[in-house]
Amino acid sequence: MSEGKILIVEDEPSLSAILRDYLQAAGYTCQQVFDGSLAVTQFKALAPDLVLLDLTLPGKDGIEICRDLRAFSDAPIIMVTARVEEVDRLLGLETGADDYVCKPYSPREVVARVKAVLRRHHRTPGxxxxxxxxxxxxxxxxxxxxxxxxxxxxxxxxxxxxxxxxxxxxxxxxxxxxxxxxxxxxxxxxxxxxxxxxxxxxxxxxxxxxxxxxxxxxxxxx
Known part of the structure; x- marks a missing residue:
């Protein structure tokens, strides 16, 4: 039984494949996007439950994509990036991201973060x-x-x-x-x-x- 749909926006095919494999093993359905300019279109087509979004992408960067998504959706977004400066962390979260994972990371940690963010997002008031x-x-x-x-x-x-x-x-x-x-x-x-x-x-x-x-x-x- 599927646990939900995840859109992986990551331009490094090997990292994207690792995330896909771990998430699929955890029961999620995954769609991969390698170009930032295609992220919003694929989001609208898939209607995912969560987005794993790399910050540095060709075509359009993660901050801009996050802003675009937040204009019409409150689906959880987890930023995945190698940029660890304080300004980048704050900017990512201020833009509407729900969590932030820095490279290098453990794929198991990413899966745990996905589960936690979805659990948080699906809670009802009270x-x-x-x-x-x-x-x-x-x-x-x-x-x-x-x-x-x-x-x-x-x-x-x-x-x-x-x-x-x-x-x-x-x-x-x-x-x-x-x-x-x-x-x-x-x-x-x-x-x-x-x-x-x-x-x-x-x-x-x-x-x-x-x-x-x-x-x-x-x-x-x-």
Whole structure:
């Protein structure tokens, strides 16, 4: 049974083939595009559930394609690129990308990201992500046993990111990519402050669910 349709926009045939093979093994149907100028046309023809989009492409680059797609679709987009500069990461996410994977990468990691983004995208408002904890994406609110936690939007994005992939360790830099989409200049230690506030608002559940991983970052365990 197919898990969904994935459009792979990648100009390196060998990398595209590897991604296709791993995704097909995971149950997805894949369509490959090697030229950026054809991406939007193929998207409209396939109507995929998610797009894996390389940033540097012939014909039209990934940023422009992402903007074009966001003009008429909210299908999840994961940027795949070798350009790791901070400006590029922020620009990719500001343009409407849902996640960002840097080369070199593990194909298994990409498959895991695809599954997580699709899982996040298909949630309905008020979905429960752990015992008693519900997140309302439309309203940007989190509630614990029916009580609104009163989170700021940054705290809500932080909790949503962590809770979307229980057990995954996020570095501070990775969390910052999800929290700050307006190019503000902050230190990575700002994440620690937001974690502290989030745990405080969640009470005992915050300490039980949000774990610090020494030298690595944070993870959510429900």
């Amino acid at each position: 979905d429960a992500v752990a015992a008693g904890l519900s997140l309302d994406d439309a309203a940007g609110r989190a509630s614990l046993f029916g009580q609104d936690l009163g989170l700021t939007q940054v705290e809500f994005r932080l909790l949503r990111t962590l809770a979307a992939e229980p057990g995954r360790i996020y570095s501070r830099d990775q969390l910052m990519d999800h929290l700050y989409l307006d190019r503000r200049v902050v230190t990575d230690r700002a994440v620690d402050s937001h974690i502290k506030n989030l745990r405080r608002k969640m009470g005992e559940s915050g300490d039980a669910w949000i774990h610090s991983v020494y030298g690595a970052g944070y993870r959510f365990e429900s």
